[in-house]
Structures are given as C-alpha cells and as structure tokens.
Amino acid sequence: MADFALISAKCTYENGLFLKIICAQGLSEAVFDENARIKTDIFLFSYVFAIELLLILRKTRKTIAGVTRYAVNRAGFGNSVRANGNLRQWLLNALLCSVSFEPGSLMKSMKEFSMINAKRVCKSFGSREVLTGIDLNIGKGKIFGLLGPSGAGKTTLIKIITGQLAKDSGEVTVFGKDVNTLTGADKKRIGIMMDDHGVYDRLSCADNLKIFADIYGVPHDRIDKALEQVGLAGSYKKPAMKLSKGMKVRLRLARVLLVSPEIMFLDEPTSGLDPVTTKQIHKLINDQKDRGCTVFLTTHNMEEATVLCDEVALLNEGKIVERGAPDQICRRYNHKKTIRLHLKSGEDIELEHSGASASALEKLMEQGEIETIHSSEPTLETVFIELTGRRLDAEEEAQYA
Amino acid sequence: MRNVLIIFKKQLRDTLKNKTVLIQFIMFPAMTLIMENCINVPDMPELFFTKLFAIMYMGMAPLTSVASIISEEKEKNTLRVLMMANVKAWEYLAGVGLYVWTLCMAGAGVMATGIPNDHIPFFLAVMAAGFIISIVMGACVGVFAPNQMVATSLFMPVMLVFSFAPMLALFNDKIEKIAGIFYTQQLRILLNQMTFDGINAKTVTVLAVNAALALGLFFAAFRKKGLE
Numbered sequence: 001m002a003d004f005a006l007i008s009a010k011c012t013y014e015n016g017l018f019l020k021i022i023c024a025q026g027l028s029e030a031v032f033d034e035n036a037r038i039k040t041d042i043f044l045f046s047y048v049f050a051i052e053l054l055l056i057l058r059k060t061r062k063t064i065a066g067v068t069r070y071a072v073n074r075a076g077f078g079n080s081v082r083a084n085g086n087l088r089q090w091l092l093n094a095l096l097c098s099v100s101f102e103p104g105s106l107m108k109s110m111k112e113f114s115m116i117n118a119k120r121v122c123k124s125f126g127s128r129e130v131l132t133g134i135d136l137n138i139g140k141g142k143i144f145g146l147l148g149p150s151g152a153g154k155t156t157l158i159k160i161i162t163g164q165l166a167k168d169s170g171e172v173t174v175f176g177k178d179v180n181t182l183t184g185a186d187k188k189r190i191g192i193m194m195d196d197h198g199v200y201d202r203l204s205c206a207d208n209l210k211i212f213a214d215i216y217g218v219p220h221d222r223i224d225k226a227l228e229q230v231g232l233a234g235s236y237k238k239p240a241m242k243l244s245k246g247m248k249v250r251l252r253l254a255r256v257l258l259v260s261p262e263i264m265f266l267d268e269p270t271s272g273l274d275p276v277t278t279k280q281i282h283k284l285i286n287d288q289k290d291r292g293c294t295v296f297l298t299t300h301n302m303e304e305a306t307v308l309c310d311e312v313a314l315l316n317e318g319k320i321v322e323r324g325a326p327d328q329i330c331r332r333y334n335h336k337k338t339i340r341l342h343l344k345s346g347e348d349i350e351l352e353h354s355g356a357s358a359s360a361l362e363k364l365m366e367q368g369e370i371e372t373i374h375s376s377e378p379t380l381e382t383v384f385i386e387l388t389g390r391r392l393d394a395e396e397e398a399q400y401a
Numbered sequence: 402m403r404n405v406l407i408i409f410k411k412q413l414r415d416t417l418k419n420k421t422v423l424i425q426f427i428m429f430p431a432m433t434l435i436m437e438n439c440i441n442v443p444d445m446p447e448l449f450f451t452k453l454f455a456i457m458y459m460g461m462a463p464l465t466s467v468a469s470i471i472s473e474e475k476e477k478n479t480l481r482v483l484m485m486a487n488v489k490a491w492e493y494l495a496g497v498g499l500y501v502w503t504l505c506m507a508g509a510g511v512m513a514t515g516i517p518n519d520h521i522p523f524f525l526a527v528m529a530a531g532f533i534i535s536i537v538m539g540a541c542v543g544v545f546a547p548n549q550m551v552a553t554s555l556f557m558p559v560m561l562v563f564s565f566a567p568m569l570a571l572f573n574d575k576i577e578k579i580a581g582i583f584y585t586q587q588l589r590i591l592l593n594q595m596t597f598d599g600i601n602a603k604t605v606t607v608l609a610v611n612a613a614l615a616l617g618l619f620f621a622a623f624r625k626k627g628l629e
C-alpha cells in the first residue's frame with residue numbers, strides 16, 4: 001500500500017493525465033501488490049509493444065494516453081471479478097512502468113512477470129475431472145509451491161505445464177511460449193524432476209550424468225560440479241542402485257542441475273526423506289533460486305511450503321482454493337485467535353485470545369495447572385483444513401477407490 | 402544422429418554390468434567354440450554346431466536383448482527422462498538397435514572363426530540380415546510391453562518358435578514344412594549351402610514377408626503406444 005502511494009504520488013507529479021484515466025476506469029482502488037497475479041495476454045502484449053513503440057518514437061503523452069484508454073476499454077472490465085482485479089493491477093503496473101521508467105524497461109518487466117503461465121486449464125481422465133480451470137502465473141526467480149492432498153492433481157498439472165500430457169482445454173505458456181512449440185534449446189532451459197523418474201541403476205552416478213551431459217552438450221566438468229552441489233561427490237563411481245533413497249533423489253536433482261536450468265519443476269522433491277536430507281535439498285533449491293532460477297515444486301508438506309516457497313497455491317479437488325505468500329495466507333485467516341493450554345491434569349483447553357480470558361488464565365497460572373501454553377496462529381495446514389474441511393495428509397485413496 | 406551415438410555409448414557402458422543381456426551375447430558364441438573344438442562325432446555334417454547355434458543365436462539374442470532393454474527403460478521411467486531431454490523416439494530405437502546389432506555381429510564374428518575364410522563374408526551377411534529382422538521383432542515386444550515381466554512373457558514364445566523351429570525341423574518333416582515360413586529356417590537352409598547361389602525366390606519372399614510383418618507390427622505397436 002505504501003509503495004503504491006509513493007509511486008502514485010510520483011505519477012501524479014509527473015503526469016496527472018494517467019492517473020485521471022486510471023481513476024476514470026475505476027482503477028484507483030487497485031492495490032499495488034508485489035504478489036499480484038498478473039494476467040498476460042496477446043492483447044496486453046500488444047499494448048505493451050504499442051506503448052514501447054510510442055516511447056521510443058517519443059510520441060506525446062496524449063497519444064500514449066489514447067492507446068491506454070483503448071487498451072483499458074478493450075480489456076473488458078465487464079468480465080469476471082478476478083479477471084478485473086488482475087487486469088487492473090496489471091494495467092496499473094504497466095502504466096506506472098511506462099511513465100516512470102525508460103523505454104525498454106516495460107518489455108523487460110513483462111518478461112520477468114511470467115515464466116510460467118496457465119489459464120483455465122482443464123483435464124479429465126474419463127469421466128473424472130482432475131483439474132477444473134487452473135490459473136497460474138509464476139514470476140522469475142520465485143519458488144512456487146503447489147500444495148494439495150494426494151490425488152489432487154499436482155503431478156497432472158506439472159505434466160500438462162511441461163507438455164508431457166495433453167490438456168483438455170485452456171492455455172499454458174512457459175517462457176511466454178506455448179509449451180508445444182518449445183524448441184530443443186528452450187527445453188534445455190527447463191529442468192524436470194518427476195517423482196517416478198528413474199536413474200540407470202547399474203551405471204555409476206557419474207555415468208548417469210554423463211549421458212545427459214552428452215545429450216545436452218554440456219562439458220563434462222559440469223558433472224563433478226553437479227555431484228558436488230548435491231553432496232554426492234564421494235559417490236562418483238558408485239552404481240546408482242547402491243544409493244540410498246535420499247541419495248537417489250539427489251542424483252536426480254544433479255541431473256536437473258547439470259544444465260543450470262532457468263525453470264525447475266520438482267515433483268515432491270522431499271517426499272519420504274529424513275529431515276536432514278530434506279534440509280539439504282531445501283538449501284539446494286534455495287541456491288538455485290539465488291541464481292535466478294524459477295522453481296515450481298509440489299509437496300504435501302505444509303511446513304516445507306512455509307519455509308521454502310515465496311508463493312503457494314492450495315489445490316483441492318481440481319481447483320486452486322487459495323494462493324499467495326505463505327505468511328500472507330496465514331494472516332488472512334487469522335480471524336479466530338485462540339490460546340491452547342495443556343494442563344497438568346492432561347486436559348487440553350482452548351481459550352479466546354482476548355481480555356476476556358485473562359482472569360481464567362491468571363487463575364490457572366496461579367494454581368500452577370498449566371503444563372504448556374501456545375497461542376495458535378493459523379498455519380497453512382489449518383488454513384487448508386478450514387478451506388476444505390479435511391487434512392492434507394489424510395489418506396485420499398479410499399475416497400477415490 | 403548425435404543422440405543415436407550417445408544411446409549406443411550408454412548401452413556399451415551398461416553391457417558389462419547387465420548380466421542377463423550379456424549372457425545372451427556370449428552364450429552361443431562360447432558354446433559354438435567349445436562344441437566345435439571338443440565334440441567330434443565321425444559322420445557329423447561339417448560345421449554342424451556352428452550352423453545350428455548361429456541360427457539359435459540369431460533368433461534369440463537380438464530379440465530378447467532389445468525387448469528387455471526397452472522394457473526395462475520403460476519400467477524404470479528412464480526412457481521418459483531421455484524423451485524429455487529431447488531425444489527422439491527414433492534416435493533411441495536406432496541407438497539400441499545399432500548397439501545390439503553390433504554386439505551380435507561381434508558374436509557372429511567369434512562363431513565364424515571355425516569357418517573357412519572365403520565363406521566368412523557369406524556367413525556374416527546372412528547373420529547380419531537375420532539379426533536385423535530379430536531386432537525389429539524385439540523392438541515390437543519392447544514397444545508393446547509396459548514392463549519387463551510382460552516383455553519376457555511376450556518374447557519367450559516368439560523366441561522359442563523362431564530359434565527352435567529350425568532345429569526341430571531337422572527331426573520332423575511336418576515341422577520342417579511349417580518352419581519354412583520363418584526367416585530363421587530360410588536362413589538356416591541358406592547357411593547349409595554356404596553360398597549366395599542358394600538364394601532363390603522362396604528365400605527372398607519369406608525374408609521379405611517376415612521383415613514386412615515385423616516392421617508392420619512394430620509401427621502398429623509404436624502408433625498405439627509410442628514410447629510411453
């Protein structure tokens with residue numbers, strides 16, 4: 001909000017005309033939010049190009065305003081509320097960029113907006129609808145976590161986004177291109193680790209990587225580096241079948257890291273691993289993020305998502321039921337503030353987190369009845385339960401059997 | 402083309418460690434050497450074991466090894482990783498086929514050590530043709546089977562028919578008649594004569610039909626299943 005005020009103040013100073021247009025279109029209530037999911041569109045791209053061109057040609061503000069007005073009208077604010085919000089935010093963003101920055105910056109910011117974009121993606125297997133209208137937008141250098149119970153369709157969504165599986169309807173772009181038109185060179189910029197992908201059991205770790213280094217045309221010294229990155233330097237000559245489960249996951253990660261991808265898709269990179277290995281893998285993923293890599297991962301583990309992800313989406317029954325930064329989501333659901341007490345008698349009680357509970361709390365304290373005391377902020381886990389009425393790690397198989 | 406060689410190299414690296422496939426390549430050439438050198442029955446036809454084992458080798462080794470290599474990669478989902486690394490299906494199949502063919506030819510080379518020098522090119526040519534048909538059949542099975550279990554149960558009967566029918570044909574006229582429609586039997590007849598002059602219309606027809614059937618089946622299986 002503060003950022004918005006600042007930039008808009010700058011805008012007003014620089015060019016009142018733009019803000020007038022924004023206000024006229026009801027854009028003034030739009031919140032400038034760094035996590036805003038921004039819809040990209042051929043239409044919007046053309047708009048950006050037009051503005052860019054005009055900036056380069058040093059056309060008057062008046063012409064630019066005209067184009068913008070046209071764009072705002074064409075964007076169709078009569079559509080759904082969500083689309084409105086996103087479009088508004090995007091246009092606002094674009095406008096702010098176009099008045100306050102140099103020519104060229106707008107295209108650049110556009111590119112960075114969207115590494116992975118999905119729109120209204122639907123998929124059914126037979127009569128079973130697995131995904132019903134998924135919208136996603138993942139910005140560059142972000143770790144995005146797709147959360148959901150087993151069978152929610154996480155793997156299916158990754159497969160669709162990476163072009164391994166055909167969607168029934170909707171649009172998917174990666175690097176701003178339709179997935180089915182990605183060239184070999186584009187694919188080299190994407191690293192994919194699916195949960196069922198194997199390694200060559202009889203070959204050594206190094207030989208496993210050598211195959212892919214050759215395929216990608218990566219020099220062989222990258223192999224040592226990749227093995228080192230995942231902490232497998234000591235297992236250089238070890239056959240893959242002699243690796244532990246966690247080591248195998250790391251070998252598969254090394255295979256992905258070999259090409260220093262710009263986008264990594266990791267399907268349950270830590271499922272079934274011990275906490276120490278999990279930590280190592282989190283560090284690896286964070287290292288990649290620091291390098292500018294965009295990461296799309298799936299997990300059942302809410303804690304993992306909370307510490308690792310910049311943005312998460314909760315997937316349930318084929319729909320994204322909530323999304324945003326983990327702490328943002330939790331704050332949004334912090335409406336039921338309580339304190340949980342575990343008493344010496346073994347009893348668990350819950351008190352309202354307010355003045356009204358003070359006397360009861362005081363009494364319990366004086367009597368020395370309290371064993372433990374916790375204030376209960378919502379976690380992703382509790383938010384998920386609240387949203388769906390079920391636990392994330394609950395066995396889903398029975399339901400679909 | 403580069404990827405074909407990469408797959409070929411990968412298979413070579415795997416060879417010494419993959420005992421089930423390795424045995425296929427070694428067993429018959431080794432047995433040929435041993436039998437030809439150790440067993441000496443007075444009126445046994447010349448090069449009896451070489452010819453017999455050569456045909457069994459042809460019917461067995463390429464078929465089983467191609468089928469198990471492809472089905473293992475499918476079962477362990479390594480094939481999918483290759484595909485995602487932009488290795489084309491044909492590159493993969495060509496790499497595996499080339500690898501198996503090369504190793505089989507090396508085995509045939511070992512078998513040929515007992516054959517008079519001027520007959521060796523003929524022998525190798527016959528073997529080369531037979532290996533190719535067997536490899537395509539192995540690829541049919543490999544493409545069709547989702548895992549190694551299914552692959553084994555599919556290639557077993559096929560392999561038995563192609564490699565044993567020519568042998569059984571030695572002892573039974575009826576079987577000989579039926580076996581005549583298999584490429585292995587035709588190549589066996591050809592091997593017996595040890596000269597390209599033995600090629601007649603029937604040999605060519607049977608080989609062509611066998612090869613066409615194998616290719617047809619392969620493309621049908623591939624269209625239905627791809628390499629998934």
Ligand SMILES: Nc1ncnc2c1ncn2[C@@H]1O[C@H](COP(=O)(O)OP(=O)(O)OP(=O)(O)O)[C@@H](O)[C@H]1O
Nearest residue numbers: 125130148149150151152153154155156157300400
């Ligand atoms: N090839 C397929 N054919 C039919 N149904 C499928 C297929 N693949 C997935 N499904 C179904 O789609 C649903 C979603 O599967 P998916 O593998 O995407 O779940 P997931 O969220 O990845 O689960 P998990 O956390 O267990 O990996 C499941 O009910 C599954 O049975």
Ligand SMILES: [Mg+2]
Nearest residue numbers: 154155195267
């Ligand atoms: Mg999954």
